[in-house]
Amino acid sequence: MNRQDGNFTYTTTARITAIGSYLPERKLTNADLENMVETSDEWIVQRTGIRERRIAAQGEFTSDMCFAAVRSMVEEYRVELKDVDYIIVATTTPDTFFPQMAARVQAEFGIGGSGAVDVQAACAGFVAALQLAGGLIATGMHRKILVIGAEALSKITDYSDRTTCILFGDGAGAVLVEAGSADEPASWLSTIALTDGEEGHHLYRSSLAPNIGEMAVEQNGFIVQNGRAVYRWAISRVPEGIEQFLAQTGIAAQDLDWFVPHNPNMRILEAVSERTGIPLEKTLSTLAYTGNTSAASIPIALHQAVRDGRIRSGQLLMLYGFGGGLSQAGLLLRWAL
Template sequence: MGFRIVGTGSYLPEKILTNFDLEKMVDTSDEWIRERTGIRERRIASPQEAASDLGVRASQKALQMAGISPEDLDLIVVATITPDMFFPSTACFIQQKLGAKNAAAFDISAACSGFIYGLVVVNGLIHCGKFKRILLVAAETLSKITDWEDRSTCVLLGDGAGACVIVPHNEKTLLSYTLGADGNCGHLLFIPGGGSRLPATEETVRNKKHFLKMKGNELFKIAVRVLAESALKVIKEAGISPEDISLFIPHQANWRIMKACAQKIGLPLEKIYVTVDRYGNTSAATIPIALDEAVREGKVNRGDILLLDAFGGGLTWGACILKW
């Protein structure tokens, strides 16, 4: 048994923060940001918007496309590193706001790889035969964990959410996948404070321990290598060639990483679906946002072969081949 994605949705907050806005906040420039990242602007959640609020808006669009009511859902899975609270899970908040009273709910924490991790988990649960209508959501409010005085990170990040409704299907959609992690490199991308290792105190707040920390140069080199290796692995396992891929939807962290990865795989750049220029890095949400846009623009059709590829904090990574 396989699955089929019968509905997609995405939501981006109304507020747009451009590179020119950032020029007034930190020592940077539009040219510097665009040349190094490909980003022109990003979306920022309002003070009243939490991750679940973004996730609900994306979920409603996905449910509408699928023609499924919230009461029909039997499972909600949410990928996020910016949950509303430590607990209850963001999935439980989304369940409550949607009115999905019959759905079980839990979160996944795999940073930027969260959506692909989620797809693999959902695939396994569908194979068990217990769940029939699953909502997979990735929702992030990275602006709330961003140090807006740190130009090395604040120019990269944005907020947004994407969602998919997934149901069992006789034909196989997930042709191949790979997941990986390397905790030895966790120090390259992390938030030091707020957990049981370093609980919140006046000192941790004063010393900015609750903001995202990143060693970008080291991450860049690892990301290009791992993304390309993962992509080539799933292409081989699916029994296809790069030429068979209709659309490449990588994690939207940096245009230079995406471009280098495509070149290593042997894909023409026009096969990359790009949102990083408009939304920046929205962590787990980048791939489902891009997927929803591509579907609604008619760039994804039944029978198309899609390559999804992600890399993020943990370190974690994942890639998969989908037959739409």
């Protein structure tokens, strides 16, 4: 593995061989929010592009959505899970901090002696989990890895705060990552990982400590966001990270068939498109009808585009997660499913 300024290039035969997703039944529309806080459909759409989001039922949690996304994948692709040798779940909203959600998935599907870990990298979590899966397969010690991105953000959203409650929704997506043969064209092409930890206090959820560095935090257990600061970071540092990634991989923006970013806010996606030269029409988003689903946003968008035929085998995709941390994680891959 080689590293240069945050960019990782390594030889791995990893490829995605199956995909599934899940969205809760309940919809929370902008009209619903008009009855909860001082806002309007026009105000929300103009600033975020979001029209509705899916909300987990009262007794439905992240583990339930993980299970549903995996079942979706199994039903669609008829894959076998018994020989999965590692499970990675990316989430910021686990039902419990331990047992981890990956262990819950292992138990639910009766998977044998597999490793099971959760990854907490907020909105960059799913891509970070794919990076880890590719690395584990590159070692030769693992051959079949289940990777899930799942969030129950409604459980940690303050519905009296109109600046955050309009953004977040719930959902899950799952992929199977398997080792291919050495004579097959590579699917995993390159990755990038960047973090601006000194900006992390602008987006957090409180836990044990009463402060982040020297900054006191609100101990309410809800998402707290300095929207302006996060927006400024996203429209400056994220395009810089993407341009660095493109330059180091030798890929031009127009060479991409699809750009699959985290879906935080349509205004951010528009700014990223303008500053990187990646056309908005090549950007996959479910934001308008799912809201910001953090670690679940990329696999949900991927699955929808695979099902409707937009993503096809052989196409060049850039997956790019960014958010809490404040972190970025990218994966360039040749779609092989």
